Amino acid sequence: MSQNFKMIAKTLYGLEEVLEKELRQLGAMDIKKGVRMVEFVGDQGFMYKANMMLRTAIRILKPIYSFKARNEVDLYDGVYQFDWSQYLTAHDTLSVHGTIASKYFNHSQYVALKTKDAIVDQIRRKTGRRPDVDTSHPDLRISVHINDQTVDVSLDTSGEPLYKRGYRDKTNVAPINEVLAAGIILLSNWDQRSTFIDPMCGSGTIAIEAAMIGANIAPNINRMEFGFERWPDYDNQLFEAIQESCLKKMREFDGKIQARDADGYTVEKARENVKNANLQDFIEVEKGDFFRDHQSAQAFLMFNPPYDERLSVDIESFYAEIGNALKQRYTGSTAWMITGNLEALKHVGLRPSKKIKLYNGKLESRLVRYDMYSGTKKTHKIHGKSKSQ
Structure with missing residues (x-):
């Protein structure tokens, strides 16, 4: 033993x-x-x-x-x-x-x-x-x-960092780290039944990590090599048995995951990464504009909006537009957003129900949750209370 x-x-x-x-x-x-x-x-x-x-x-x-x-x-x-x-x-x-x-x-x-x-x-x-x-x-x-x-x-034991999953050949500017993407999904306690939408998907990392979580796919199952494979005591037979065990843990996933972006070139990059991860059956990649789309209730939004170095427009108005779009177009949805621009969050105009301190590289960031109730929050609370009584 x-x-x-x-x-x-x-x-x-x-x-x-x-x-x-x-x-x-x-x-x-x-x-x-x-x-x-x-x-x-x-x-x-x-x-x-x-x-x-x-x-x-x-x-x-x-x-x-x-x-x-x-x-x-x-x-x-x-x-x-x-x-x-x-x-x-x-x-x-x-x-x-x-x-x-x-x-x-x-x-x-x-x-x-x-x-x-x-x-x-x-x-x-x-x-x-x-x-x-x-x-x-x-x-x-x-x-x-x-x-x-x-x-x-x-x-x-790992060799290359474990966030290098191997699927992301195509990236946009300043893509989110794969470990951070998986972490914010797990922090959100996504129920894996609600439609999962990344409306500013960039290279598709958040949607890909969500699909792997939903189907219980080992994140590094397709990795080319781990550090321990070069060690004198490496046991290839044991490794292959573990690999087979991981494959057997995969499960059926009937949830809907959508990756959208307003930029057509970015959509093609995301589509290529989804293909590299063999997740075409789980993720729909499509061109869509967060500020113009409408979404039915019960959707689960998670996104990493551009900030500072990736944005050539005014930060204040951009984040204010995010808040307006959530209020007007995503009623009934839950929205999670991570940003490294803490000042920009003040301009969203919505009060987050949850705020978590994280780091994106060396940049202090916040993961925030917005609950987009139908009607006012006060009305929602009254209805929720009457249902439970």
Whole structure:
């Protein structure tokens, strides 16, 4: 039986609880939520499954070694003392990524460089040859995290970040990250029955992630390669069994998902991405203007409107138009919107029933919900109360 070990799933700020829930549903043990990360325990097969199935994880790290360091000599010596031959030969390639939160170290790239030096020096002393560095496609990715004096060294099991699902060849300017797109859908608690519409779909990412959630398709089932596939202990038979298990978890999905955009060229890009994801049966991609379309009640809208760098018109009037369109054309619908322009939200002219702080890259953002009641909100509350009594 495979041995259990600790892993760390990295995520975006604000998605920690969603990731924690995903891990619990997947069967992880000893789950501990942190900031932009969730710790958990599982075996080798679970490591494969987590990489394939988690929608809101950016990468999965496997901690292998910890020590104390207050300067570059301590750091070099600490890394050098670990036996790297169990993970790396002189013929392999490596890359090192460093993150720091310490008064003793102030440059993450320098930390990565000293770590790399210690590893290759050790292997060269033992074999007479040093492994090469390959930052784009290495055999082993190593992560070094320094918190004050504590140095944690981990292996990156994922390789390329897990938001690189492989379906998005065509993108518009500043597309939403796939992990963030999946996260806001899961945060919204979409019932997977209401018609799901992204009326400003761009490259189609939100609609694609919604379809994969609705049909329970593993987000990275079509990924070309994971980092662990280059490890000495990689078990291809186990991996294929996990992959087959993920495929069996797919379910029928009869819901309706629509991706719309007013720009014809953008619609074609979204259509191409939907095709790459093999989701043509689940998603309708069509040209449509959010400000002119009418939508029947019970629709569920989720969109990432353009802001600042993607918009050549006046922000205030654009967001005011969003509010007017929701009031006049989408009565009876629930609308979720994420934006990195916090000032622009003030011009929508609607009071959100929910507001969640997130980050889109380094940009502080808000995910807001608007409930577009028929009639006034007060009338809706009275009717709702009388029905429940």
